[in-house]
Amino acid sequence: MSDTATAIDTLLFPRWILPIAPAGLLEQHALAIAGGRIVGLLPAADARRLAARQVIELPDHLLMPGLVNAHSHAPMTLLRGFADDLPLQEWLNEQIWPAEAAWVGEEFVRDGTRLALAEMLLSGTTCFADMYFFPDVIAQTALDAGMRARLHFPIFDFPSAWGSGAEDYIHKGVTLYDHYKPSGLISVGFGPHAPYTISDGPLEKVAMLAAELDAPIQIHLHETQQEVDDSLRQFGERPLARLARLGLVGPRTQCVHATALDDDDIACLTRANAHVIHCPESNLKLASGFCPVQKLLDAGVNVGLGTDGAASNNDLDLFGELRTAALLAKAVAGNAAALPAEAALRMATLDSARALGLDGEIGSLETGKWADVIALDLSALPQQPLYHPASQLVYGNVSACVTHAWVAGRLLLENRQLLTLNPLAIGERARDWQRRIAGGKTAVQAAS
Amino acid sequence: MSDTATAIDTLLFPRWILPIAPAGLLEQHALAIAGGRIVGLLPAADARRLAARQVIELPDHLLMPGLVNAHSHAPMTLLRGFADDLPLQEWLNEQIWPAEAAWVGEEFVRDGTRLALAEMLLSGTTCFADMYFFPDVIAQTALDAGMRARLHFPIFDFPSAWGSGAEDYIHKGVTLYDHYKPSGLISVGFGPHAPYTISDGPLEKVAMLAAELDAPIQIHLHETQQEVDDSLRQFGERPLARLARLGLVGPRTQCVHATALDDDDIACLTRANAHVIHCPESNLKLASGFCPVQKLLDAGVNVGLGTDGAASNNDLDLFGELRTAALLAKAVAGNAAALPAEAALRMATLDSARALGLDGEIGSLETGKWADVIALDLSALPQQPLYHPASQLVYGNVSACVTHAWVAGRLLLENRQLLTLNPLAIGERARDWQRRIAGGKTAVQAAS
Numbered sequence: 066m067s068d069t070a071t072a073i074d075t076l077l078f079p080r081w082i083l084p085i086a087p088a089g090l091l092e093q094h095a096l097a098i099a100g101g102r103i104v105g106l107l108p109a110a111d112a113r114r115l116a117a118r119q120v121i122e123l124p125d126h127l128l129m130p131g132l133v134n135a136h137s138h139a140p141m142t143l144l145r146g147f148a149d150d151l152p153l154q155e156w157l158n159e160q161i162w163p164a165e166a167a168w169v170g171e172e173f174v175r176d177g178t179r180l181a182l183a184e185m186l187l188s189g190t191t192c193f194a195d196m197y198f199f200p201d202v203i204a205q206t207a208l209d210a211g212m213r214a215r216l217h218f219p220i221f222d223f224p225s226a227w228g229s230g231a232e233d234y235i236h237k238g239v240t241l242y243d244h245y246k247p248s249g250l251i252s253v254g255f256g257p258h259a260p261y262t263i264s265d266g267p268l269e270k271v272a273m274l275a276a277e278l279d280a281p282i283q284i285h286l287h288e289t290q291q292e293v294d295d296s297l298r299q300f301g302e303r304p305l306a307r308l309a310r311l312g313l314v315g316p317r318t319q320c321v322h323a324t325a326l327d328d329d330d331i332a333c334l335t336r337a338n339a340h341v342i343h344c345p346e347s348n349l350k351l352a353s354g355f356c357p358v359q360k361l362l363d364a365g366v367n368v369g370l371g372t373d374g375a376a377s378n379n380d381l382d383l384f385g386e387l388r389t390a391a392l393l394a395k396a397v398a399g400n401a402a403a404l405p406a407e408a409a410l411r412m413a414t415l416d417s418a419r420a421l422g423l424d425g426e427i428g429s430l431e432t433g434k435w436a437d438v439i440a441l442d443l444s445a446l447p448q449q450p451l452y453h454p455a456s457q458l459v460y461g462n463v464s465a466c467v468t469h470a471w472v473a474g475r476l477l478l479e480n481r482q483l484l485t486l487n488p489l490a491i492g493e494r495a496r497d498w499q500r501r502i503a504g505g506k507t508a509v510q511a512a513s
Numbered sequence: 514m515s516d517t518a519t520a521i522d523t524l525l526f527p528r529w530i531l532p533i534a535p536a537g538l539l540e541q542h543a544l545a546i547a548g549g550r551i552v553g554l555l556p557a558a559d560a561r562r563l564a565a566r567q568v569i570e571l572p573d574h575l576l577m578p579g580l581v582n583a584h585s586h587a588p589m590t591l592l593r594g595f596a597d598d599l600p601l602q603e604w605l606n607e608q609i610w611p612a613e614a615a616w617v618g619e620e621f622v623r624d625g626t627r628l629a630l631a632e633m634l635l636s637g638t639t640c641f642a643d644m645y646f647f648p649d650v651i652a653q654t655a656l657d658a659g660m661r662a663r664l665h666f667p668i669f670d671f672p673s674a675w676g677s678g679a680e681d682y683i684h685k686g687v688t689l690y691d692h693y694k695p696s697g698l699i700s701v702g703f704g705p706h707a708p709y710t711i712s713d714g715p716l717e718k719v720a721m722l723a724a725e726l727d728a729p730i731q732i733h734l735h736e737t738q739q740e741v742d743d744s745l746r747q748f749g750e751r752p753l754a755r756l757a758r759l760g761l762v763g764p765r766t767q768c769v770h771a772t773a774l775d776d777d778d779i780a781c782l783t784r785a786n787a788h789v790i791h792c793p794e795s796n797l798k799l800a801s802g803f804c805p806v807q808k809l810l811d812a813g814v815n816v817g818l819g820t821d822g823a824a825s826n827n828d829l830d831l832f833g834e835l836r837t838a839a840l841l842a843k844a845v846a847g848n849a850a851a852l853p854a855e856a857a858l859r860m861a862t863l864d865s866a867r868a869l870g871l872d873g874e875i876g877s878l879e880t881g882k883w884a885d886v887i888a889l890d891l892s893a894l895p896q897q898p899l900y901h902p903a904s905q906l907v908y909g910n911v912s913a914c915v916t917h918a919w920v921a922g923r924l925l926l927e928n929r930q931l932l933t934l935n936p937l938a939i940g941e942r943a944r945d946w947q948r949r950i951a952g953g954k955t956a957v958q959a960a961s
Binding site for chain 2: 143145146147149150151152153156180183184187188346348349350351352353354355378379380381382385389392393395396398399400401402403405406444446447449450451452453456457460461462464465488491492495496498499502503
């Protein structure tokens with residue numbers, strides 16, 4: 066990089082840089098940002114000779130790509146801890162869906178998304194892929210806060226506050242897709258909810274339209290063995306086989322959960338170059354099953370990482386999620402060398418970005434990519450001694466060490482202060498929703 | 514409680530109190546402490562009329578018993594992240610034991626214990642049960658910091674820096690036992706390391722002496738299927754059956770790990786009234802296996818919770834551990850209602866205390882018990898909304914919310930400031946050990 070070629074906006078001098086790609090840890094290096102993009106990752110001594118509008122010293126910090134949460138339902142933060150310790154179908158049918166039917170609207174979605182954005186930035190996530198009602202509101206709320214977001218607009222057979230049925234959802238979603246096509250921060254894809262909530266007709270239409278638009282598809286798939294058994298009974302085939310027959314399984318497809326996979330399923334995913342989004346904490350909490358992560362990786366399937374919604378987690382802490390993923394993968398594989406620290410970190414950044422089709426733009430600190438970057442202060446006692454920083458990021462509890470977050474070069478979090486969101490107002494709104502929703506729950510229970 | 518009977522030292526007015534026993538959450542209540550013990554848990558309105566030397570208002574806080582970490586190797590914090598992503602036997606034989614042989618001594622143990630104490634207090638643990646070389650140094654270091662500790666002095670067949678073999682370890686340990694008998698904070702028990710590191714003779718001697726002294730026994734047991742298979746080959750019986758035959762399995766016995774259990778093993782534990790100490794994160798990280806927690810609870814076996822050492826975890830955050838325990842138990846049992854939040858919290862407090870034989874003294878906020886108490890500030894955004902505080906303690910990431918910790922009524926942590934430990938000095942020592950140990954590792958690798 067020449068010191069005359071580009072006017073540098075920001076030069077960051079951290080203790081360590083973990084670029085993810087290329088692999089390995091750098092010391093004595095600096096990161097240069099201009100026009101929202103990374104324009105250099107260079108020896109600190111060389112960087113000291115460059116002019117920049119702003120120089121930030123991070124002497125105790127590690128710099129890495131912002132985490133990419135590949136599956137969330139952001140507004141569901143307002144239902145965090147609303148109904149715990151219940152099985153998936155009871156949790157969905159008797160608690161979550163009735164609560165959503167009663168409360169979800171634009172205001173709920175806006176307030177819940179703001180709470181989610183705050184929590185995600187404070188724990189190192191700079192991009193999230195969401196699937197929820199009113200994706201237009203989520204997109205605008207993320208944009209207002211300067212956060213990068215992918216909206217997979219939801220599609221079901223049945224009506225909701227956001228639309229009347231599959232046709233309507235698809236129409237609204239494609240309109241949203243067209244609206245955001247030019248934007249840098251927001252992108253849109255198809256979010257058919259799950260094989261058990263959409264019939265063949267709308268699924269075929271999604272496959273056709275997504276192919277036409279070259280647009281991503283995200284779907285909950287093989288979340289439980291029950292789902293697979295029901296599909297065999299109803300359709301005579303496994304959910305993945307049914308989706309493949311309908312043309313929905315390809316290199317733009319992200320299969321969320323994927324806990325009940327046999328060898329044929331894995332071969333199908335490999336052939337199709339489809340992606341899996343692993344949500345280990347939700348899978349554990351709802352007793353959904355175990356995703357065979359190392360087996361998928363060995364078969365060449367790309368695996369990204371998501372928190373799922375806060376109602377089944379109960380947080381959006383992707384560092385915690387990658388720790389659970391790394392620990393669990395070893396026990397599931399019966400091999401303590403499965404999903405080592407570096408691979409887990411790549412899963413939560415570059416591999417998640419790849420699943421979303423965004424790996425050319427984000428997910429690593431490579432020149433030319435957007436400057437979606439986080440800094441962690443690793444000087445506190447629970448991080449000492451620090452033999453291998455990458456390992457501590459995974460096996461320690463570091464989300465509260467995140468001090469700074471930039472998205473497209475814009476500073477959104479500085480020394481744990483949110484710069485584009487109002488935490489007091491967000492907290493007040495969350496408590497207000499709690500009073501309304503908990504009050505409603507009591508009334509419903511009393512009436513029944 | 515009469516307002517004239519006792520001179521109250523401290524009155525705490527929190528937002529919530531979770532006493533663990535009795536079950537349930539209290540609001541508008543206060544906790545009274547005198548002479549290091551809990552002397553009242555009473556309506557706040559009544560408490561406002563009492564005189565006390567000190568009144569502490571905790572308007573955003575939840576008060577609960579301090580966590581009891583039932584299995585740790587405190588000094589191993591100095592080997593945190595030293596060797597990750599390796600299977601148990603390779604990790605032990607090729608990394609941990611050589612490093613310990615090179616470095617462990619009184620100074621290592623003191624510095625590592627101080628680091629562990631700081632980390633434990635900052636994450637809500639007020640009592641820990643340890644097993645490591647130089648337990649006398651660990652005991653004195655804990656006592657100096659005002660922390661409650663149980664030392665299970667280690668016993669192996671082979672020599673170490675602390676002793677020449679089983680006879681010597683037992684002699685030193687019993688001396689320690691006698692020394693601390695009168696103390697309130699420190700208690701001592703037998704720590705035969707594992708069935709595969711001690712022969713029958715010393716095991717029988719431990720059984721006999723522990724029975725004579727009515728002293729507790731803690732042992733690593735059924736950590737892996739490999740251990741069970743090796744024992745079947747070498748002794749013709751499973752490790753638990755061998756220990757039972759040698760008289761080591763009884764109501765004072767804590768079996769740590771217990772991942773490879775068949776129905777006969779569980780029946781044996783039930784009959785003997787023995788305890789299991791569950792260390793889920795270590796079991797996952799070393800791919801040791803899954804402890805059948807709900808099955809043990811259903812069989813009437815008491816299960817406590819431990820972090821294991823920081824070298825296989827890599828932190829001593831017992832809130833994180835209980836979250837992993839609660840999540841994992843559901844997936845292992847195939848039942849999302851397994852180990853619900855309240856049961857997980859009891860596991861990390863009263864049930865751990867019971868495993869240690871300390872449930873008459875600590876583990877719940879009952880009148881007459883020691884005032885081992887922690888406060889958590891639950892007002893931050895990641896805890897909102899807060900429908901069920903007990904649930905959020907388990908399924909959220911709350912260890913950094915711990916603001917205060919008292920042990921026997923003495924304040925050791927105040928607004929996250931350690932009052933009896935010097936964090937700067939502890940950090941400096943940890944970094945110094947890192948330089949020495951990492952330097953030594955490089956030298957060994959270069960020479961081999």
